[in-house]
Amino acid sequence: MGTAHFYQSSFLMYSRFELFIPVKETVKLNLLFQQIVEKMGQLENDISKYSERSETSRLNINAAKKPVKVSSSFFGLLQQCIEYNQKTGGYFNICAGSGSQKDRMGITIDKKTQTVYYESADISIDFGAIGKGLAMEIALKSLQNEGIVQAFINFGESSVFGLGMHPHGDCWPVNIINGKNSLTLNLNNNGLSSSGLHTVNDELTAHIFDPLTSQLVKRNEKIVVKSDSPVLAEVLSTAYYAAPDHKRNEISYNFPDAEIYML
Amino acid sequence: MGEDNNPGRRDFIGKIAAYTGSALILGGIGWAGTKLTGSADSEVTYDGKLIKIGVVGTGSRGNYLLELLLSVPIVEVVAICDNYPPNLRQGLEIAKGKVRSYDNHLVMYEKEKLDAVVVATPLHQHAPVVLDAFEAGFHVFCEKSMARTVDDCVAMVKASQVAGKVFQIGLQRMFDQNYLAFMQMLKNNQIGRVTQVRAYWHRNNDWRRPIPSPELERKINWRLYNEYSCGLMTELVAHHIQVANWVLNATPVKVMGSGSINYWNDGREVFDNVNLVYEYPGGIHLNCDSMISNKHYGAEVQVLGDKGTFEMESGLFYTENPPPSPGILQLINTIEHGIFDAINLQGTSWAPELIIHDTPHYINPRKHTPDSTREQLVAFARFVQKGQPVPELVKHGFNTSVATLYGDIAIKENRIVTIPDEHRM
Numbered sequence: 001m002g003t004a005h006f007y008q009s010s011f012l013m014y015s016r017f018e019l020f021i022p023v024k025e026t027v028k029l030n031l032l033f034q035q036i037v038e039k040m041g042q043l044e045n046d047i048s049k050y051s052e053r054s055e056t057s058r059l060n061i062n063a064a065k066k067p068v069k070v071s072s073s074f075f076g077l078l079q080q081c082i083e084y085n086q087k088t089g090g091y092f093n094i095c096a097g098s099g100s101q102k103d104r105m106g107i108t109i110d111k112k113t114q115t116v117y118y119e120s121a122d123i124s125i126d127f128g129a130i131g132k133g134l135a136m137e138i139a140l141k142s143l144q145n146e147g148i149v150q151a152f153i154n155f156g157e158s159s160v161f162g163l164g165m166h167p168h169g170d171c172w173p174v175n176i177i178n179g180k181n182s183l184t185l186n187l188n189n190n191g192l193s194s195s196g197l198h199t200v201n202d203e204l205t206a207h208i209f210d211p212l213t214s215q216l217v218k219r220n221e222k223i224v225v226k227s228d229s230p231v232l233a234e235v236l237s238t239a240y241y242a243a244p245d246h247k248r249n250e251i252s253y254n255f256p257d258a259e260i261y262m263l
Numbered sequence: 264m265g266e267d268n269n270p271g272r273r274d275f276i277g278k279i280a281a282y283t284g285s286a287l288i289l290g291g292i293g294w295a296g297t298k299l300t301g302s303a304d305s306e307v308t309y310d311g312k313l314i315k316i317g318v319v320g321t322g323s324r325g326n327y328l329l330e331l332l333l334s335v336p337i338v339e340v341v342a343i344c345d346n347y348p349p350n351l352r353q354g355l356e357i358a359k360g361k362v363r364s365y366d367n368h369l370v371m372y373e374k375e376k377l378d379a380v381v382v383a384t385p386l387h388q389h390a391p392v393v394l395d396a397f398e399a400g401f402h403v404f405c406e407k408s409m410a411r412t413v414d415d416c417v418a419m420v421k422a423s424q425v426a427g428k429v430f431q432i433g434l435q436r437m438f439d440q441n442y443l444a445f446m447q448m449l450k451n452n453q454i455g456r457v458t459q460v461r462a463y464w465h466r467n468n469d470w471r472r473p474i475p476s477p478e479l480e481r482k483i484n485w486r487l488y489n490e491y492s493c494g495l496m497t498e499l500v501a502h503h504i505q506v507a508n509w510v511l512n513a514t515p516v517k518v519m520g521s522g523s524i525n526y527w528n529d530g531r532e533v534f535d536n537v538n539l540v541y542e543y544p545g546g547i548h549l550n551c552d553s554m555i556s557n558k559h560y561g562a563e564v565q566v567l568g569d570k571g572t573f574e575m576e577s578g579l580f581y582t583e584n585p586p587p588s589p590g591i592l593q594l595i596n597t598i599e600h601g602i603f604d605a606i607n608l609q610g611t612s613w614a615p616e617l618i619i620h621d622t623p624h625y626i627n628p629r630k631h632t633p634d635s636t637r638e639q640l641v642a643f644a645r646f647v648q649k650g651q652p653v654p655e656l657v658k659h660g661f662n663t664s665v666a667t668l669y670g671d672i673a674i675k676e677n678r679i680v681t682i683p684d685e686h687r688m
Contacts, residue, residue, distance in 0.1 A: 166603055177608065
């Protein structure tokens with residue numbers, strides 16, 4: 001307690017969530033951090049496929065057999081994902097499975113009954129490509145509600161947000177590095193998300209699938225999206241990376257406020 | 264309490280490490296002019312004579328100890344003793360018939376020129392067998408717990424001091440390389456101030472051994488009867504009490520708890536689940552439990568400090584406040600120096616292979632550590648070879664056993680029991 005700045009971290013969504021606020025640490029800030037972490041944890045419990053009691057897990061087990069009713073907030077999230085799926089030409093897709101290819105996600109949702117049905121038995125939902133963005137939004141909202149106007153959030157080093165200004169400048173400058181290439185972006189009430197290959201045992205490894213072909217995308221490049229919405233940044237970085245060259249312009253066109261970079 | 268700079272504890276760790284070759288902690292330790300590495304007796308040449316040992320009690324535990332003793336280069340097992348013929352036969356088989364056998368320990372003590380005995384009889388027989396061994400002038404290794412009653416524990420310690428012989432109780436975690444590494448980390452203040460220890464040991468079996476005839480029930484299944492054993496307390500919980508005493512460098516002042524038979528209602532007398540709270544000086548507590556109707560959680564000792572946590576059975580260490588990631592560290596440093604500069608980020612999008620949990624650190628990256636049960640026997644043989652009792656070991660053995668026995672009283676009489684000062688070494 002009593003350091004010149006506030007820094008705390010917590011493990012969430014199998015990544016490390018770090019919050020830095022350039023003000024003196026206080027009991028109130030510590031409590032705020034705990035509240036943020038609790039809310040993010042609740043989100044994780046609700047949507048993570050790794051959480052046995054999440055709505056996602058419930059759907060993944062039952063929704064191919066018959067329509068399954070979900071909560072309003074979960075239904076709203078699905079609608080949001082469907083919209084992103086449409087606007088990215090299918091390159092953002094939370095669904096996997098043989099029924100989720102080409103131009104369809106493979107799920108049917110009914111607004112009236114608030115139910116979800118999987119169109120084939122091997123469909124499953126995974127919010128991994130958007131989860132951190134959703135969690136970041138929760139964190140930002142909590143900070144802003146408490147009147148915090150300056151902060152830097154780092155979530156697993158691939159999703160960051162610069163709230164307000166750096167204490168010694170008018171933005172939070174960030175260098176994104178990919179091998180020998182680097183890109184400097186200035187964040188002021190916006191954030192970025194990056195997608196690409198990752199390193200396992202010193203080897204570059206692919207993990208993002210092209211939803212339309214179900215093939216692993218192995219381009220040795222990093223896509224970085226800067227946006228004032230952490231959710232959009234995450235959605236677009238994944239979709240843009242997964243999409244072939246000739247589809248990328250369409251995606252950019254549908255999201256004119258996002259800045260998309262390639263390293 | 265729990266001062267990491269306690270010279271007694273430092274010396275004790277040093278002595279243990281020296282006799283077990285725990286290079287992990289203290290680097291190469293010279294002993295008898297020979298550098299020790301890896302396991303306690305690897306790459307060692309001996310300049311002392313072989314230690315002649317007799318094993319009293321060749322049931323399942325005793326035979327395991329026998330097997331280990333036969334593998335220790337400085338030990339010669341010359342005799343075994345057990346008053347149950349099938350156990351004795353099994354012991355002879357393990358020793359390939361190359362030892363003399365007895366069914367009465369007094370006869371063995373009279374006839375054999377031993378340096379030491381290893382005692383692995385049922386708990387209630389520890390006291391007479393050990394007292395007779397000191398009387399006969401032998402050093403003693405006795406399986407834990409020390410004895411069935413506090414009075415017997417007191418008598419055994421006094422006898423060892425009068426005899427001036429090595430007296431070691433089978434608490435093998437004191438010789439476990441992972442545990443020793445943890446103790447070094449504790450000494451280095453890596454988890455800060457310890458304010459709680461939690462321990463559990465869960466198994467799922469009835470603990471019964473098959474009996475050839477009904478009259479052998481109490482002899483063979485002695486662990487299930489109060490006359491001979493305190494059940495889970497003396498068989499399992501004792502180890503965790505020893506660890507807590509070691510970590511806290513103290514002994515408990517009082518204990519409370521509850522136990523019952525809620526599953527194995529088969530005529531046994533000892534509880535099939537025990538649940539206790541030991542209070543140490545400074546208001547620090549050990550919460551411990553043991554049961555034998557569910558094995559999901561297995562066994563663990565959790566040491567909770569204000570800077571970090573140990574999970575000693577798993578060999579894991581967690582920090583309370585992991586340092587910032589490199590990018591944030593860079594950010595903090597530049598801000599503190601009044602610098603406005605970009606920070607470097609290299610991460611890519613999340614992938615399943617990059618899952619990190621609350622990152623634990625394995626305190627020993629080696630996949631294999633020497634069997635601590637063997638390490639303790641090798642150490643015992645070396646102490647005997649040196650002819651020097653190790654008072655800290657006696658203290659640990661006594662304090663552990665007494666705290667265990669008082670815990671048993673607490674749960675049986677359903678009251679808070681204060682452990683008298685004269686029973687805390």
